[in-house]
Amino acid sequence: MSDALNYLIQARPETMGHYFKFLKETGKHLDPKTRNLISVITKVHSQTDRGFRQYLGRALREGCTPMEIIDALVMAFPALCLAKIVWSTEIILDMGIPEFSPELINAQPQWRQVVAVAEVADGEVKRMETATRTVFVYREAETYKVYDSHCPHQVTNIPHLALEGKTLTCPKHHWKFDITTGACIEKGKHPLKGFDTKVEDGVLYAYW
Numbered sequence: 001m002s003d004a005l006n007y008l009i010q011a012r013p014e015t016m017g018h019y020f021k022f023l024k025e026t027g028k029h030l031d032p033k034t035r036n037l038i039s040v041i042t043k044v045h046s047q048t049d050r051g052f053r054q055y056l057g058r059a060l061r062e063g064c065t066p067m068e069i070i071d072a073l074v075m076a077f078p079a080l081c082l083a084k085i086v087w088s089t090e091i092i093l094d095m096g097i098p099e100f101s102p103e104l105i106n107a108q109p110q111w112r113q114v115v116a117v118a119e120v121a122d123g124e125v126k127r128m129e130t131a132t133r134t135v136f137v138y139r140e141a142e143t144y145k146v147y148d149s150h151c152p153h154q155v156t157n158i159p160h161l162a163l164e165g166k167t168l169t170c171p172k173h174h175w176k177f178d179i180t181t182g183a184c185i186e187k188g189k190h191p192l193k194g195f196d197t198k199v200e201d202g203v204l205y206a207y208w
C-alpha cells in the first residue's frame with residue numbers, strides 16, 4: 001500500500017475503513033482470477049505505476065498467466081486506448097518478469113538445467129543465471145531447493161547481496177525470507193516462488 005493511503009488510514013480510520021469495505025464487497029461474486037484481472041486494468045486506466053506493479057504481482061501470484069493479463073489489456077482497448085496499453089507494457093518489460101519473456105511466454109513447463117550439483121556445497125546458497133530466469137539454489141545434503149529470484153511482493157529481482165546467512169531480504173520493502181523453506185518470515189506474508197527439482201547425472205534440474 002502507498003504511503004499516502006497508509007497516512008489516510010491513520011488520519012481518517014473510519015472513513016477509509018468504509019472505503020476498503022466497499023472495495024472488498026465489490027468483487028465478492030467474482031472468481032479470484034477475474035477479480036485480479038479487473039484490478040490490474042483499473043490501475044492501467046488510472047496509470048498508477050506503483051499500484052499497477054503491485055496488482056500485476058498479485059495477479060501472477062494468484063494464478064493469472066501472462067497471456068491472460070495481455071488478453072485483459074487488449075480486451076480493454078476501447079477504454080484504455082493504445083497509449084495506456086503501451087504504458088503498461090513498458091512497465092512489464094521494466095520489471096523483467098521471466099514469465100513474460102519471449103522464451104517462456106509460449107513455452108510449456110519442462111525440466112530445465114540449473115547447475116552441476118558439484119558446484120553447490122552442502123548448506124550453501126547460490127544465485128544462478130539460467131537461460132530463462134535467475135534463481136536461488138539452496139542445498140541441504142542431497143535435498144535441493146530452487147526459488148525464483150523475484151520477490152513475491154512487487155516482483156523485484158533480489159540480488160545476491162540481499163543474502164545474510166540463510167535469510168534473504170528484498171531491498172525494496174524489506175520482506176525477509178528463510179531460504180531453507182522459501183517462507184516469508186518478516187514484514188510480508190507470501191513465500192518465494194519455488195520449483196520442483198530433480199538430480200540426474202550430477203546435474204540439478206528445476207521444473208518451470
Ligand code: FES
Pocket residue numbers: 151152153154155156170171172173174175
Ligand atoms: S518488492 Fe516489496 S518487498 Fe520485495
